[in-house]
Amino acid sequence: MTRTMTGGCQCGRIRYEAEVENDEAYLCHCRYCQKATGGFAAAFVQVAKAGVAWAHEPDWYQSSPIAHRPFCAHCGTPLGFDFIESSGNMDLTLGSFDDPGFFRPTAHSGCESLHPAWLDTKDLPRHYSAETESVASRWKAAGLEVP
Template sequence: MSKTMSGGCQCGRARFSVTVENDDAYLCHCRKCQKATGGFAAAFVEVPAGAVTWLAAPDWYESSPVARRPFCSSCGTPLGFAWADGTGTVDLTVGSFDDPSAFVPVAHAGAESLHEAWLDTKDLPRHYSATTESVAKRWQAAGLEVPE
């Protein structure tokens, strides 16, 4: 089941279109991905390099001798991971898709740096932006609705 999806950075400067073959995603917990995203892990969708079309080109950061990462230098959004030699697959960040809701995590990579405490958070209290006063008040003061 292949489908074409789109995505990009927060400010809209870097955009992509990609054909995905399934809804599989994975979490990479390696220290490089933690540093690159600022999170406990990076959530990725792995696709063949030829499946990605950059509609508006990202910037690239050589994050190690073997890898480079697309990102937007205007807003800072991390967009993925690719091998420095240009071969193999490209990993796109789940959050950079316009509609990331279809993706399902199927594996953990870089498990040597996995933080167990961050894996099962289903019992933590949930706070919604629209009902969090400190958030909602600022959006309202700007004359805007709280975004999703």
């Protein structure tokens, strides 16, 4: 079920279309992905490089001796991961897709750096931005709705 999906960075400077073969995504827990995203893991969708069309070429940096990563130098959004000696595939960050809810997690990688306490959070309290006064009031003051 090939599907064309769109995505991009937070400020909108970098946009892409990607041919997606399925709804599978994965979490990478390696220390490089943790550092690159600032999170406990990076959520990725693997795609064929030939199936990615950038409306504006992203900025790239070499994040390790074996890989480089696309990002937006204006807003800082991490957009993916690619081995320098590519197999023809690359990863796009789940959160950069316009519809990340389409995907489902199917695997963990880089598990040597996995933080188990962050995997099962279903029982933690949930706070919604529109109902959090410190957030909602700032959006309102900016003349905008909570996204």
